Amino acid sequence: MVSMLQVREIEQRLRSQQRSLPYLNIDGARRLLGLPVIHSDEVFSSWIVRIMLSRKINKRKLLEEINWKEAIHLADLKPASFNLKHLVLRFNLIQIELLERSFLQFEMPFVDSLCLTTDILNRKPIFRFCPYCIAEEPYIRKSWRYAFSYACPDHGCLLLEQCTQCGESIDFEKLNISKMDELSIHDLSSCLSCGTGLSSQQPHRISDRAMNIVLDRQASMFRELSSGVRINNYIAQIRYSENGLLNCLNVGVSGSLIFKEDADEVRTAFRKAGIFSTSYWQPSGCIPVTKGVGKVKRAKQWVIKHREQL
Ligand SMILES: [Zn+2]
Ligand SMILES: [Zn+2]
Incomplete structure (x- = not known):
């Protein structure tokens, strides 16, 4: 029997490693420890993409593990598609409540609510960002994915919708690990299209x-x-x-x-x-x-x- 403390120690040690991680047999469960932690206000797809960018598990294998075949942003609207208990047993020492909280849920059918997180006419997801929040910790806050989320209440600025350098919006479907290698991108602090830092970008100004x-x-x-x-x-x-x-x-x-x-x-x-x-x-x-x-x-x-x- 391995104690929780020992597991946490292993996890801490593995988190600092740069390379792919081994599955560990812990009390009968095959676990992958040391992946990036999910933040309490993070949206599910952001955590999945940060795991991919950490290179600690191969993208294909990760999608197999979570059993997801569609566009990654759509996962945020489909909590019922995931076996969260399985994910909790499989990855890190995450609390199931944190995973449950990472989904966007509306009291309406999926297809009707799609427009609240997606630019339907241009057929792409909404992934806005506050450059100052990204500077503090590079991950996508769940609140930024809503179509009625325009500004960051913590920094009092408008959210950006696209990289001011290349004009591309954040779209996880563009995530290609060999391109990320070329651009030396290891987390969400950079634009996934051109590699420019997101935290130094200037939001649009409007009157107070x-x-x-x-x-x-x-x-x-x-x-x-x-x-x-x-x-x-x-x-x-x-x-x-x-x-x-x-x-x-x-x-x-x-x-x-x-x-x-x-x-x-x-x-x-x-x-x-x-x-x-x-x-x-x-x-x-x-x-x-x-x-x-x-x-x-x-x-x-x-x-x-x-x-x-x-
Ligand atoms: Zn902010
Ligand atoms: Zn860019």
Whole structure:
């Protein structure tokens, strides 16, 4: 019988190693110790990607271990797809509560809620970041993945949506370990596309008044979300007709419904900076579309594909 203290000591020692780790047989369980720790406010996909970047387990093997075949960002919305008890037995000495907390959960079907964490029309995930938080500890905070999360309350700045050097957004699907080797990337402190440090990048500036409105409304959105208010009250939906039938697609959040009487001021500030395109400003949250229907239909196909796969 190995004591918990001994296991923790082994884990500490292994964490400082640079190379891949051996599985250890501990009290009948085959464990991998010494992987990066999951932070209490970290989103699941960020932890998985940091494990990949640590090179302590091969990417393919890790995906096999967690039994995940889809895009990594989609894992954040699908806690029921994972056997968390198995992961707790397999990796580090993590508490199951920390893993449970790392998922984004909405009181609505997966396909309907996809637009709250994904840029549906451009078919890519939302991974915003605060450069100052990244400087403190390079991982993706769960709160940054929500479409209604615009600013960092700790540092009072807007979140960045893309690398200011190369213009690419963070997308874990681009993660290719040999490219990461070339760029010497070992954690999430650098842009995965060009290798530039994220912590030195400058967020867009808006007036103090607009910033206070954003921080205030964003905080109440998080309060509402945690108190069980249905977040679908804030969704923006595109409506279009196809073969005489009315179709709809959830595409993001409604800035008008979130910011209410301050919506014009916030919209002007965001538009001037050219940011947060998944927030829509039609007063009702419904967007009638007649032009560019092709793009909407392709996005709808993409969403339906996810419904079939998951
Ligand atoms: Zn911050
Ligand atoms: Zn970049």
